[in-house]
Amino acid sequence: MGISTPGIGSGLKVDDIVSKLMTVESQPLADFDKKSASYLGKVSAFGNLSSALGSFQSSLSGLTSLSGFQSLLSTPSDPTVLTATATSTAQPGNYRININQIAQAQTLASGGTKSTTAAIGLGAKTTINFSLGTVSGGSFGITGTALGASLSSGGLTPGSLSLNNTVIATDGNTRSARLLADAINAKSTTSGVSAKATPTVTNATLFGAAGASTFGNVDTSGGGTYSLSVGGVEIATQAAGVAAGAAGGVSAASLDAALAPNTAVSRALADANITVSGTAAGGDLTFSNIDGSNIAISEAVSGSVTGGIGNSGTANIGSSTTAVGSVSLVSADGSPISVGGTNPGGAGFTAGVGGAYLGASFAADSSRTSGNIVIDSNNNTLQGIMAAINKGNFGVTASIVSDGSAGTNAKPNHLILTATDTGLTSTMKISLSGSGGNPPDADLVSLLGYDPGGVQNLSQKAAAANTLATVNGIAVTSTSTGISGAVTGVTISALKVGSSTLSVSKDTSSLTSSVNSFVKAYNDLSGQITALGAYNPDTKTGGPLLGDSTLRNLQASIRRQLSSSITGLQGTSLTNLSQIGISFQKDGSLTLDSSKLQKAISSNFNDIAGLFAAVGRGTDADVKFVSSSAKTQAGDYPIDITQLASQGTLQGTTVLPAETVIDSDTTWTVTLNDTKPATLANTATISLPAGSYNPSQLATLLQSSINGVSAFSSAGATVSATVGDDGKLKLVSTRYGSKSNIHIATAGGTAVSTVFGTGSSVDGVDVAGTIGGYTATGDGQTLTGSPGAPIDGLKLTVAGTTLGSRGSFGFSQGYAYQLNTLASGYLGATGAITSRTTGLNNSVKDIAKQKDAFASRLVDIEARYRAQYTALDSSIASMNTTASFLAQQFAALAKQ
Structure with a gap:
């Protein structure tokens, strides 16, 4: 094959000719690029639209539910003492709160x-x-023993006793349990320990033992005198010259007569806070002082005397004894008490840390x-x-x-x-x-x-402790640091002991901010829509989505929804945005009249929610709104209930005795809120501790044992146990509906029939009825509107005890809720914008394929042109060669 160099032989510019021909042939490639760029421009425009619509939807997030509007601010004056949250049921006001004790765990x-x-x-x-x-x-504390024997005479020296590192002020005058208790109580604020003196009681055998009197008849015939006093009160005297047993002499019998009720002696003892029990004749005479003061019993004798305490017929030289009480300690908060000091034993205590419930x-x-x-x-x-x-x-x-x-x-x-x-x-x-x-x-x-x-x-x-507080002077208590119910709709969290005021007010700033954000987000979206679909007459150019049906439909739908009135919810005075100061301007944007908004907040705070959120309200307080779906239509729907939800029960038939004995190793198999087919996690075995239980204790035992099963509690399954007026035990699943049931079988030990007799289980049923005349599906106490009906997705909880008509239920979809639903229809994987973007991207791909195919054809066209003009070049070159030869020949012939 020879070497070909186009144009050398003929002078024909083959490359230039082919290049210019291919320039003409390639013109359609520019059209492909133009179409692709147009589609990609729309893809980018839809991306901007999607972003703007997404931002607009985000601004609606706090406006689509009722809770976003009726929140209230709860502001404590001292946030280190407490914090608080308020719901829509709270009433604005100011409250004085004192936290006196913080809850703690044992x-x-x-x-x-x-x-x-x-x-x-x-x-x-x-x-x-x-x-x-x-x-x-x-109480929780320590019971002391009798005070030291020397206490009544020498007192308790300073530093002898300390409690929780607080030294108790004692001295030589601290000579009785009462005085020691007073000294301890004087320091209770610092030590956290109070004291109570136990009653002082004289020796039980002082006047005898086992019913035998040891008080001998007093004999002063030898010339002596005798006097017996108790706690400083003289209860018997005998002058000189009185023989034992003679009239007027002191004897056990005369003592009992003098101590009889309403005698001068008994009244004097009562004035001294001393009470009498037993008799001298019976040998069990004792004296006591309830306030813990010492009781001194003394016999004063002069001269020759026989008889008296502890002797009969023998010489009495006088006697003196002092009964001393003891002190018990009480911890203010149930914590252990630390006992110390130089002589705690003298106060009746042992050094160390201790305490128990007494x-x-x-x-x-x-x-x-x-x-x-x-x-x-x-x-x-x-x-x-x-x-x-x-x-x-x-x-x-x-x-x-x-x-x-x-x-x-x-x-x-x-x-x-x-x-x-x-x-x-x-x-x-x-x-x-x-x-x-x-x-x-x-x-x-x-x-x-x-x-x-x-x-x-x-x-x-x-010690386990509750939170103790006062709210506006009313004492309240809570088992946790949270206090609910003291102020309606407000939950208080106690942080430390102290005082604070709490201001509850309407959260108007958040509401105003949300409404402003709504207006701004709409205007941003409206501006973006206008820019994407506008036409500029000066430049004679249009936006990338000019005339696009998706853009026009979105814009029209938003404006139509914002221009319509809210329907479906009765009893509200607000039905359109202009009533709260939001209105359209000539350019299609929204403007907000702040003064009109504030006026609406002041006069119709609770109704503003209906303008934005999905709101449901019934005439029956026991029929409550739960949620709705995008398919739920606004309207006023009558409620008719044909069946109320019930709970699964196990009713005993046996009247429980005063005491029921549970044997050791008693185990029962409990199935709670099981499904069909059965679920293994809904069955568990409980162990009942052996013992004897009264009906109330037995109910408590069963309830807490079943609720203590972790598999049950994790699933939210619990029971309540009660003993009815008929004395029979009843177990009830706290869940409602067809999934509520309880069954118990004996696994070992005491049989279930011992407690429940022949009692049988009855499963619960779901609520049944209609909403607006349309069928609804019950699940426990929840009634949900059926698909395809105007009430599709409307969820209500039905409580109470009334069957039949339950009034009407109004449901409305506020602007934010409607627009949020509308935006969701355009955004997301199946949204209209996504579908359009996908279609445009597919078109770009198709154009790219068409361009590649056309480019492939251009290669063939160029090759054909080049071959044709190369052949022409060769032909011309050949003819030029022939012409030259002929010219040479003709020239030669001419010479000849």
Whole structure:
């Protein structure tokens, strides 16, 4: 194949010719690019529109629900004392609040153990039950012993006693339990400890024992005299010259006569705050002083005297004895009391830290969970017990704390138990029971047994306490740091003890800000829409979306919704935006008249929500609005209820006896709020601690045991247990509807029939009825409008006890709610803007394919042109060669 160089032989400019021809042939490529650029411009424009519409929708987020409008501000004067939140039901006003005590959780500590992993006890199976409840009666403190013998004469020297590091002011005059109690109470503000003197009682055997009198007849015939006084009150005298047993002589019988009610002696003793019990003749005569003052009993004798206290017929040289009382200490907050000083024993106390409930009783709280753990040879260590308690998840947490002590005999490790919740109802009671008729492991009882009304082997480090406060002078209490109900619609969070005022006012600033944001966002959106679809007559150019149907429909829909009135909600005076100062300007933007808005806020604060949010309001207070959907239509709908929701129950048929005995190892299988088909997590086995229970205690035990199952509580499944007036036990699932049920079967120990007899379970049913005459679906107490109807998606809760007509329910969709729904229809994966953008991008892809195909054809066209003109070039070159040859030949012939 020869080498071809176009144009050399002929002078024909093949490359220039082909290039110019291809320039003409390539003209359509520019049209492809122009179309693609146009489509991409629209894609970008729709992106801007989507962004503006998204910003507009974001501005509506706080305006679509009722709560966004009726919020109130709650402002404390001292936010370090309390904070507060207010709902729409609160009433504006000012409140004076004093926080006197902050709620706290109870904390108990065990005695020390040497190791956290060493076995405790013999490993016998022991069930430990934890109950939460309330302690009532009695006090928390220390009961002292009788004061030192020398107290009545020498007093209690300074520094002898300190309580919680506060030195009690004692001296030589502190000679009785009453005076010591007064000294302790004088420092109670600092120490947190108050005192009460126990009644002073004379020796029970002073005048005899076992019914035998040891008071001998007094004989002064030898010339002596005799006088007997009690607490400074002379109760008997005998002059000289009176023989034993003679008329007017002092004897056991004469003492009893003098001490009889309403005698001069008995009245004198009463004035001295001294009471009398028993008789001298019976040998059990005692005297007591309730305020704890000392009682001195003395016999004054002169000359020769026989008889008197403790002798008969023998010489009496006089006697004197003083009865001294004791003091009990009470902790103000239930915390341990630290006792110290140079001579605490003289005050009847032992140095150290201590305290226990005294004379109290415990009542389990039926609303609180209780739980059991089983300790045996597999987990009878401090760590094993801690893990079992924490796994139980029944309102008590356990930890191990070391006190740092060391040495051969040191026992530094303590089990610390803390109630999960604060408040008086979270006080613990810990009971232990054995298995198979055997007693519980004694070492475990010694470690963990705790009954505020009985033996307390654990020491209380912090008492359960409620929050105590006053609101405008009214005392209120709460089991947590939150106080609800004291001020309607306001929840107060107590932070520390102190005083603060609380101002509750309408949150007009947030509402004004939201409305302003709404107007601005609309104007921004309107400006963007105008720019995208406008035509400039000066430049004779239009926006990228000029004439676009999607843009026009969006703009028209928004303006139509904003120009219409709100319907469907009766009893409101606001139905359009102009009533709160929002109106259209000539350019299509919105303007806000702030003064008109403030006037509407002042006079119609609660009705403004209806202009923006989805609002429902019924004539029956027990029919409440829950939610709606985009398909729910505004309107006023009559409510008719054919069936009320009910709860699953287990009703006993046996009248409970005064005491029901639960055997050891009693376990019941409980199925609560199960589904069809059954769900394994809805069935659990509970263990009932052995013991004897009255009906109320039994109801509390069952309720707290079932509610203590973590699988149930995690699913929000709980029960309530009550004993009716007929004495029969009833269990009720707190859930409503067809998914509400409770079934119990015996797994071991005491049979279920012992408590419930032949009682059977009845499952709950869902509410049924119509909304506006249209069918609705019930789920518990919730009634939801059926698809396809105007009430589609409208959710109401129906409570109360009335069947049939329940009045009417009005529903309206405010502007923000409507516009939010409209925006959602344009945005998102299936929105109109997304669909248009997808279509435009697909068009760009199609154009790119068409351009690539056309470009491929241009290659072939260029090749064809080049081949044709190359051949022409060759032909011309050949003809030029022939012409040259001929010219040469003709020239030669001419010469010849």
